[in-house]
Amino acid sequence: MPHGSGRRMRLLQIAAAAALVLATAGCSGGLAGGGDKASSDAGPIKLGMIAPFSGSESAFGDYMKNGAQLAVDELNADGGIDGRKLELVVEDGACDATTAVAAANKLVTEGISVSVGGYCSGSTLPTLPIFDSAKIPMVIPAANSNKLVDAGLPGVFLINGTGTQQAQAAVKYAQKTGIKSVATVDDSTAYSVDLAKSFAEQAKAAGLTVPFTSTVTPGESDYSAVATQLAKQQPEMVYWTGYYQEGGLIVRQATDAGFKGEFLVGDGSVDAKFAQIAGKGYTDKVLGTFTQTPDMLTGADTWIADYKKLAGAEPGPYSTQSYDAVRVAAQAIKDAGGTDFDKVVAGLKGLKDFKTFAGPLTFTDQGTRTSGGFVIVKIDPATGNFVLADDLQG
Amino acid sequence: MMQLLWNGLIVGSFYALVALGYSMVYGIIKLLNFAHGDIYMLGAFVAFFTLNSFGIEGSSSIPLLLVMLLLAMVTTGLIGVGIERVAYRPLRKSPRLAVLITAIGVSFTLEYGVRSLFGANPEAFPIRFASHGFELAGMRITGAQVTLVIIAAVLMLVLAHVVERTRAGRAMRAIALDTQGSQLMGINVNRTIAVVFFIGSALAGAAGVMAGAYYGSIDFLMGFIIGLKAFTAAVIGGIGNLYGAMLGGLVLGMLESFGSAWFGGEWRDVFSFAFLILFLTFKPTGLLGARVVERM
Numbered sequence: 060m061p062h063g064s065g066r067r068m069r070l071l072q073i074a075a076a077a078a079l080v081l082a083t084a085g086c087s088g089g090l091a092g093g094g095d096k097a098s099s100d101a102g103p104i105k106l107g108m109i110a111p112f113s114g115s116e117s118a119f120g121d122y123m124k125n126g127a128q129l130a131v132d133e134l135n136a137d138g139g140i141d142g143r144k145l146e147l148v149v150e151d152g153a154c155d156a157t158t159a160v161a162a163a164n165k166l167v168t169e170g171i172s173v174s175v176g177g178y179c180s181g182s183t184l185p186t187l188p189i190f191d192s193a194k195i196p197m198v199i200p201a202a203n204s205n206k207l208v209d210a211g212l213p214g215v216f217l218i219n220g221t222g223t224q225q226a227q228a229a230v231k232y233a234q235k236t237g238i239k240s241v242a243t244v245d246d247s248t249a250y251s252v253d254l255a256k257s258f259a260e261q262a263k264a265a266g267l268t269v270p271f272t273s274t275v276t277p278g279e280s281d282y283s284a285v286a287t288q289l290a291k292q293q294p295e296m297v298y299w300t301g302y303y304q305e306g307g308l309i310v311r312q313a314t315d316a317g318f319k320g321e322f323l324v325g326d327g328s329v330d331a332k333f334a335q336i337a338g339k340g341y342t343d344k345v346l347g348t349f350t351q352t353p354d355m356l357t358g359a360d361t362w363i364a365d366y367k368k369l370a371g372a373e374p375g376p377y378s379t380q381s382y383d384a385v386r387v388a389a390q391a392i393k394d395a396g397g398t399d400f401d402k403v404v405a406g407l408k409g410l411k412d413f414k415t416f417a418g419p420l421t422f423t424d425q426g427t428r429t430s431g432g433f434v435i436v437k438i439d440p441a442t443g444n445f446v447l448a449d450d451l452q453g
Numbered sequence: 454m455m456q457l458l459w460n461g462l463i464v465g466s467f468y469a470l471v472a473l474g475y476s477m478v479y480g481i482i483k484l485l486n487f488a489h490g491d492i493y494m495l496g497a498f499v500a501f502f503t504l505n506s507f508g509i510e511g512s513s514s515i516p517l518l519l520v521m522l523l524l525a526m527v528t529t530g531l532i533g534v535g536i537e538r539v540a541y542r543p544l545r546k547s548p549r550l551a552v553l554i555t556a557i558g559v560s561f562t563l564e565y566g567v568r569s570l571f572g573a574n575p576e577a578f579p580i581r582f583a584s585h586g587f588e589l590a591g592m593r594i595t596g597a598q599v600t601l602v603i604i605a606a607v608l609m610l611v612l613a614h615v616v617e618r619t620r621a622g623r624a625m626r627a628i629a630l631d632t633q634g635s636q637l638m639g640i641n642v643n644r645t646i647a648v649v650f651f652i653g654s655a656l657a658g659a660a661g662v663m664a665g666a667y668y669g670s671i672d673f674l675m676g677f678i679i680g681l682k683a684f685t686a687a688v689i690g691g692i693g694n695l696y697g698a699m700l701g702g703l704v705l706g707m708l709e710s711f712g713s714a715w716f717g718g719e720w721r722d723v724f725s726f727a728f729l730i731l732f733l734t735f736k737p738t739g740l741l742g743a744r745v746v747e748r749m
Contacts, residue, residue, distance in 0.1 A: 113573055114573060117572075117573040117574060173542060181591040207517045247719055273717065273718060274717060274718055274719040275718040275719065276718065276719055276721060276722055278674070278678060279678060279721075279722075280664060280670070280675070281460075281463070281668070281669040281709075282718070283460040283463070283464070283710070283712065284460070284713035284714055284717075284718045284721065286716050287456055287457070287460065287714070288714075290593070304672070307577075307669070307670060308668055308669065308670060311669060315586055315593070315595050315597075316586075316593055317593050319463065332574070332575065335577030335669075336575065336577050336669050336670040337492050337669070338581050338669055382688055
């Protein structure tokens with residue numbers, strides 16, 4: 060979620076979105092009017108993606124868009140689906156509920172067949188009922204709050220492991236390294252609270268002690284309250300489940316305050332900026348739970364090269380998940396023999412060990428993947444990038 | 454306990470520096486300059502831009518920081534003067550509401566101007582205070598914090614000297630009391646108001662650079678919350694009163710420090726803005742403020 064000033068940003072963004080809607084309505088008037096069905100059977104199959112292109116999470120939008128576009132280009136080069144080309148339609152969700160809802164409505168009117176977007180859980184949640192009532196299946200690449208599947212909507216599928224699965228990996232790591240006491244700090248957003256809660260519950264169930272859990276307000280600079288608390292209680296490990304900006308500040312301030320334990324961060328914090336913000340010498344004990352990115356995988360060189368050719372930049376977090384989301388959606392449409400909601404959902408449910416970057420994918424009845432694919436990453440002191448530390452296998 | 458006091462003092466010094474500009478501008482032209490927090494943000498970005506252009510990174514030298522501080526102060530001071538000239542002076546005779554709305558417009562312009570120049574992502578500040586901690590009287594103190602408090606104290610002392618002992622300061626106080634009367638006595642009102650904007654904006658710019666070097670991360674919206682907090686500090690201390698602004702900043706820092714220790718970090722803003730409401734309800738003149746005729 061963006062800062063406390065979200066309301067003001069939202070105002071601007073609504074204004075911008077309104078302007079956009081007006082502008083596009085002006086030039087697409089003839090098509091939008093009638094036979095959605097007729098045109099969608101012949102024209103390209105549209106895949107919609109809501110991702111943040113503005114606001115504090117805006118860096119992830121391009122990673123996701125380029126990853127998805129790469130998959131679309133590859134599929135089109137292979138002849139598309141049953142002779143129909145794929146087309147990616149991207150909207151800015153700004154990691155903000157109001158903006159994301161407006162974006163979702165816009166995608167629905169544009170006649171998308173499957174939604175392959177969703178980064179921030181907090182802004183993805185309110186878009187689910189919109190897609191659901193428009194009978195559009197959702198293959199969500201990044202957002203992974205348990206709340207997304209708790210509602211039990213039939214068309215929701217998560218490419219990324221859920222908060223529960225990520226928390227499982229964190230607990231597994233703690234047990235593996237013999238850590239006995241853990242604390243959690245979240246940033247009060249849906250994704251973060253969910254992950255922290257899930258971790259605390261599973262940690263207790265696994266016999267670890269949780270001396271305290273804490274919440275901070277994102278967008279502030281001073282986190283001395285939680286830093287002091289960490290230094291006083293000295294848990295062996297703290298799990299920070301928010302995003303990297305606050306995470307970098309908290310690890311620095313906690314270390315300065317005298318906290319000596321390990322600092323585990325959730326996937327929202329896994330970004331090279333984390334080390335820059337924390338500063339040199341503050342990242343030795345920083346680890347993260349994360350789904351693998353291409354630079355951690357062996358044999359992904361061609362993929363990375365293709366991505367660079369398309370995007371002109373390195374791939375980043377959620378590039379692979381977005382790439383996989385498009386391929387998963389395309390496979391389901393192919394299996395379904397069309398874009399009918401029930402058939403595509405059946406197609407998604409029918410996928411068996413579909414090859415993805417995070418391992419073979421099969422969906423559970425809830426729409427989550429049967430295995431989470433989370434690994435432990437650490438910060439490389441030379442570059443500040445997160446690199447693979449422990450794949451948690453065996 | 455001592456640690457909470459110290460934490461409060463650190464945050465309080467930031468608030469005090471920004472609150473001073475708020476309070477001075479309000480004292481002299483009765484304008485709540487809502488763009489003031491964004492001047493703080495500009496200060497940080499001026500230093501960030503300069504350091505980046507020279508390719509300086511990962512340094513922690515105090516002289517370099519002081520140079521950046523000075524540079525940012527001059528730049529933001531001039532920007533403050535420019536804003537007053539372009540956005541506020543033409544409206545000085547307009548209803549207060551018009552100027553207030555203009556101030557919000559200026560705030561947006563600065564925020565999204567910086568966003569289009571530097572992007573929306575938080576940036577890591579290239580220079581950092583060295584942070585070697587030591588224990589003193591039950592407090593954990595770092596060198597960065599000491600430097601910070603000293604710089605803030607020096608800036609405030611210089612300001613107090615200017616206002617109390619110089620001609621310009623005397624002119625400011627005269628205009629604050631009676632603008633038309635001062636004009637009749639031959640004081641150049643426009644120039645004095647420009648000086649106030651320069652000083653206030655320079656202090657905010659300095660606070661921005663210090664925040665960048667202390668916390669290490671800057672973004673285009675960093676001025677928004679601190680602007681509101683500085684306003685709160687100014688109200689608590691007594692808006693329009695210089696020493697009130699310093700006191701208010703420190704009091705607010707302490708309130709937040711103790712508030713978040715007692716209620717938890719997520720209650721920190723609730724706690725401090727609840728105090729704003731309490732003060733506005735029961736003691737709108739603040740701790741040190743005199744009764745003024747409300748002209749808004």
